Amino acid sequence: MDRLATLDLFVRIVDRGSFTAAAASCGVSRPVATATIKALESRLGVRLLQRSTRHVRPTVEGAAYYRRCIAILADLEDADRSVAGGVSGVLRVDVVGYLARTILLPALPDFLARHPALTVHLGEGERFVDLVREGVDCVVRAGMLTDSDMVARPLGVMEEATVASPEYLAQHGIPSTPEDLEGHQMIGFVSSRTGHPLPLEFTHGDKVIEVALPARLLVSGADTSVTAARMGFGLIQAPRYRFADDLREGTLIEVLADFPPTPTPFSVLYPSNKQLSPRVRIFIDWLVEIIKL
Structure with a gap:
């Protein structure tokens, strides 16, 4: 060598x-x-x-x-x-699947046209990724970030909503306040960090109210939780953009709109112990350009 x-x-x-x-x-x-x-x-x-x-x-x-x-x-x-006049090689990115399909992929042809010598390896996941060990250049994630070994570049915040299927609401009723949730069920979204289902979260002025409802179904994938909500398994909370088609078509209905969950921050992360490569730099700049949440 x-x-x-x-x-x-x-x-x-x-x-x-x-x-x-x-x-x-x-x-x-x-x-x-x-x-x-x-x-x-x-x-x-x-x-x-x-x-x-x-x-x-x-x-x-x-x-x-x-x-x-x-x-x-x-x-x-x-x-x-x-x-050479441009970046080249393989850029390895890990993105939550729905974000990849709805936000990144539609805009990706323009990005690749700008950088014809660059190849993008797009992984989909919601789990914690050891960027250095797995050879991933950066990840795009939603939620609060606590990993001090990563540099996080904020991309914005996503409004969240509480939704359920018409069939579920017909059976359990439509709540007007968080206090009306007695007798309701949620689809338990299991945190990859704690291994426990996350409670539902509601805001009222400056106050944040957490409600842990019974859950007959626990899931660890966001796409699965949305599908389960359509099938009537219970209430879920997630970024509003995930429900745009469902809310428009009536397959999911928003409830407790006056008590919205706190917005979810949206960031791109890369290792703090490595110098930022040109590939990652131009990708992050492009993300800031295309993401309008």
């Missing part, structure tokens, strides 16, 4: 915590990766990586070398872009 390829391999090993995963991403075998790093450590005269049976971590010297390497590789990518 030449020196730049060796730096790239070293960065990927630190990012993924694995010789095997890094070697595969570079298109080389595990023995080649091991020999390359041994040669690098021998040339530098220091140990860069602490190896164990389960994980690979940088030493103090390795961590310092890693920071310099990612800066060098980012500068090289910037240099290539300035000469």
